[in-house]
Amino acid sequence: MNTILKIAWRNIWRNKRRTFITIASIMFALFFSTIMRGFQLGSYANMKRNAVEAYSGYVQIHKKGYWDDKNINNIFSIDEKLVSKLENDSRVKVIIPRIESFALASSGESSKGVLVMGVSPDKEDKMTQIKSYLEEGEFISENDKSILVAQDLAKFLKVGVNDSLVLFSSGYHGATAAGLYAIKGIVKLPTPEMNRGTIYLPIEEAKSFLSTEGKMSALVFDLHDLEDADGVLETVSANIDHEKYEVLGWKLMNKELIQMIESDNAGGIVMISILYLVIAFGIFGTVLMMTNERTREFSVMVSLGMQKTKLAMVVLLELFFMTLLGVVAGIAISLPIMIYYYYNPIVFTGESVEAMKEFNFEPIMPMSLDPQIFLTQAIAISIISLIAMSYPTIKIMTMNVINGLRS
């Protein structure tokens, strides 16, 4: 084995220029693909996090039919014992009650349709970190009768902290809902759509405003780990009466986002595939030359008594060494850049910000450092090399020694 390794290692340096070009092509392919995938997956994770942690949570319980008809009349109450039981599940971080409804918000000459979120401020903060989004003023508390207004909405309505806002809506069972609320704080929400039209008020005040008789529209579950989402969904499903309630997972609640990510992801994979296709031809060209120019040498080695399988192993090791060097070099040059962008995401400025907000994207491009990125790209390149390796293997195994010696 030692000799085989020695021959393979020395062989790759016989034509240094060609080896460097092959290694460089693998290195750059890995560099571009990991950077590209890193930004892609980082953005997807950010979008998911924004959607899940800023709003939907991982699991929600509603009154049956609420998700398709988000009507203030589709509200529910639930056995507190069951909530306590589910809250004691180690996978669950917090369970948040919410009342959601739409209202008309007015101030002076301006008015706009808004999403009114009745929340339990401290619990809500555990999941959405809403306190950290506070730009001006103070955060609301459980017993407040004041509200938090999303930044873009505040700009639209031309209101600030300590100004008042009139909310007008239809309450439970047709009750009139109207109220004048002082603005306690302005929050800059990460999801542009929410930032354009959301108002938070304490849940008790929301119940009173919408006359819900103590009922709520959603019970939102935040978890410690995304991986547990399906398991918790199953547990909750098993514990509730499906005649009265519905349980939805985060994927179902963010169907459009998931579809958008999947289609964008497919585009990314096509781009990387094209990149790899180019690299594959490069690797194959090297293998082709490496094999054909050494037919005589291979024949001599077999004549002397080297088994063809061992000889094929030499060539495979050569390609393996080159692939390994390319992969290691690729990771070595991409990793520092990825680490930099992981801690310093690209923040978009200028006109692109508005364009991104239009599509409901946060105008930043974060980087993912998921080890799977490197693993997947390394595996992809290894598969290409493996396919390329089939040529010398077949060539050696079917080689005619005499023809080779005459070549």
Add this chain to the structure above:
Amino acid sequence: MSIIKVKNLTKTYHDTEVPVHAVNGVNLEFKKGEFSAIVGPSGSGKTTLLNMIGGLEHPSSGMVEVNGTDMFELSSSALIEFRLMNIGFVFQAYNLIPVLTAKENVEFIMQLQNKDKKQMNERTISLLESVGLGDRLNSRPNQLSGGQQQRVAVARALASKPMFVLADEPTANLDSKATMQLLEIMEVLNREENITFIFATHDQRVVDKAHRVITIDDGKIISDESVSK
């Protein structure tokens, strides 16, 4: 006692419109310790015959028996193993492995045989010293002259302690001095270690050293003469 028996050996090529009988019904026997030369003009079939004796090329018909083993009855991998253990080769173009040093080239064969490291090292040094290259152990082929490379090739051929060595035009690329040095080395090895050498050559200097001269033309043995030295 014969160590090689060639029986009715025929090789016909069908690559051209008219079949070419490169070797045509050859019968030969070689005894242990022979120093034989197969001679003949270019295209006479001497290399094809040598290749078949070495198990490199399959005959169209007939057989080559080495120490009782019909080589062409062996599977492809068994034949390679058989060559490794029993036959040494010296080629016209030296054919050393370019990325290995002289020492490593000689050791290569023994490593394929899974020989003990210490034994391998001793034998390699002894062989290279016997071909006058004790001071060039760590030289790569491109740092050696043609004659030196061919001497390494001889040492390599002997590394496995083969039953016989086949040398195809071993002096064709060498100058007179290198040729004579090489032949003397092989003569000594033959005389002192009783190693069987079979050459395919048209070099008169090789023929002059041979104890047996087999002349071949158009694939047939024309004469087979022993030469007393």
